[in-house]
Amino acid sequence: MLPDEIWDFAERLRAEAVPVVDRYFRAADLAVEHKADVSPVTRADKAIELRWREMIAETFPDHGIVGEEGDTVGADREFVWVLDPIDGTRAFIGGFPLFTNLFALLHQRKPVFGGICAPATGEWWLGQTLGARRTTFRGQPLGSRPEAALNTCVLSATAPDMFSAAEFERFDALRAACGDLRYGADAYAYGLVALGTVGVVAEASMNPWDFMALIPVIEGAGGRVTDWAGAPLTLESNGTVLAAATPALHQAALDILTD
Numbered sequence: 001m002l003p004d005e006i007w008d009f010a011e012r013l014r015a016e017a018v019p020v021v022d023r024y025f026r027a028a029d030l031a032v033e034h035k036a037d038v039s040p041v042t043r044a045d046k047a048i049e050l051r052w053r054e055m056i057a058e059t060f061p062d063h064g065i066v067g068e069e070g071d072t073v074g075a076d077r078e079f080v081w082v083l084d085p086i087d088g089t090r091a092f093i094g095g096f097p098l099f100t101n102l103f104a105l106l107h108q109r110k111p112v113f114g115g116i117c118a119p120a121t122g123e124w125w126l127g128q129t130l131g132a133r134r135t136t137f138r139g140q141p142l143g144s145r146p147e148a149a150l151n152t153c154v155l156s157a158t159a160p161d162m163f164s165a166a167e168f169e170r171f172d173a174l175r176a177a178c179g180d181l182r183y184g185a186d187a188y189a190y191g192l193v194a195l196g197t198v199g200v201v202a203e204a205s206m207n208p209w210d211f212m213a214l215i216p217v218i219e220g221a222g223g224r225v226t227d228w229a230g231a232p233l234t235l236e237s238n239g240t241v242l243a244a245a246t247p248a249l250h251q252a253a254l255d256i257l258t259d
Contacts (some may be wrong), residue, residue, distance in 0.1 A: 127220030144222030153199025
């Protein structure tokens with residue numbers, strides 16, 4: 001069972017990130033550093049994750065934490081949080097508003113609760129898959145999405161350079177089968193999958209903190225998320241992600257990626 005206070009706690013996590021974002025987003029004094037893998041990190045990334053870690057330790061001291069900007073603590077515990085304080089850091093640095101704050105709760109290594117929060121647009125999604133499945137958008141319940149054909153739906157990915165040559169060949173085959181392609185939305189695109197305005201997201205080179213929060217949100221709204229082989233995503237997954245607004249769309253996209 002999920003902790004009783006999890007939905008209220010998720011709202012607190014979301015709210016705590018907002019003043020940090022307000023302080024640094026499009027700020028002239030935003031300092032940018034680069035990590036060992038050359039990816040950028042800002043004071044906002046670090047400040048949000050630090051505060052979230054403090055809140056989790058205070059409220060759920062027996063929970064583990066895996067975060068993009070800090071050390072892993074208790075990854076083998078029954079409940080583990082996976083944190084990405086700012087997904088789309090490059091967008092944040094450039095002043096683009098589609099960056100998100102992501103958090104997920106794993107139970108026995110499976111994602112069962114997640115949040116996608118877009119503070120610059122005032123939008124947020126929360127979803128759960130343990131017990132009664134449900135997803136909310138701005139606090140209001142989302143129902144299952146109506147069926148749509150693959151050739152009418154929007155496909156999204158962050159950028160073409162996230163794929164290897166072999167992966168891009170498969171992705172391009174999927175693109176040809178879809179109605180449109182949009183790049184550049186990062187994790188925000190997965191919120192749109194939950195809404196049903198984007199039909200499919202296919203990505204690669206993803207880390208657990210990039211995708212764990214997205215799974216309960218989309219699956220709580222009736223969609224499906226796996227890797228490109230159709231296997232459930234785990235902390236050890238290979239970095240490919242396929243998300244779709246409905247199981248039928250997911251299967252149609254998967255058939256192309258595995259052909």
